[in-house]
Amino acid sequence: MDDNTIEIRCTTVIDQRQYEFTIPVPRALWADAEEQWRTEFLDTCRLRCAAQIQRETGVALTDEQTAGISAAPPGVADSPVALVTVTLFGGPLDGESVAVDPDDPEPGIGIIAAGCSYPGGRCWYEPNAEGRWTWKHDIPWGLM
Structure with a gap:
């Protein structure tokens, strides 16, 4: 890096890594950017980081x-929030791995999937009593 460049640092923790x-x-x-541009640029940085994690680990x-x-x-x-990887069971994403927040007081995750019964909706997965993340139902976009 030279004096004309700054580096935006993106970090997250998945499975203690x-x-x-x-x-x-x-x-x-x-330095000259408006606050809205900076916010949008940081959002783009987060998207690039998430894409790189998926390429490296296969975890979405x-x-x-x-x-x-x-x-x-x-x-x-x-x-960063510390995440753990879980495998999904049932539904359109059966067998896929995703990262979840183990400290979420209301665990569950809505994921966009091609097999969702509602266009633009989410497939809902949550842990059962044994901690296995299973598909429960699909959620229409308007009810999210």
Whole structure:
């Protein structure tokens, strides 16, 4: 990195392994940018980080988990949420692996899937009494 560039640091933790990616941006562009542009750029950085994690590990992150990725410019401290990988059982995503927040007080996850019975909706998975993440039902977009 040179003096004309800053690095946006994206971090998250999955299965006790920290993932960290840096995305360069011209210092002048960042300094002159409006707050809305900066916010949207950080969201783009989170999406790039989530895509890289999926390429490296095969683990997909939901939109909510992607939004939870720490994306911060230099000098800004932010802590990533620690996630764990689970395998989904039943429904359209049977056998897929996803990352979930083990400390979520209301565990469950809605995931976009080609096999969802509602276009634009989500397939809902949650842990059963044994901790196995099973498909419960599909949710129409309007009820989310």
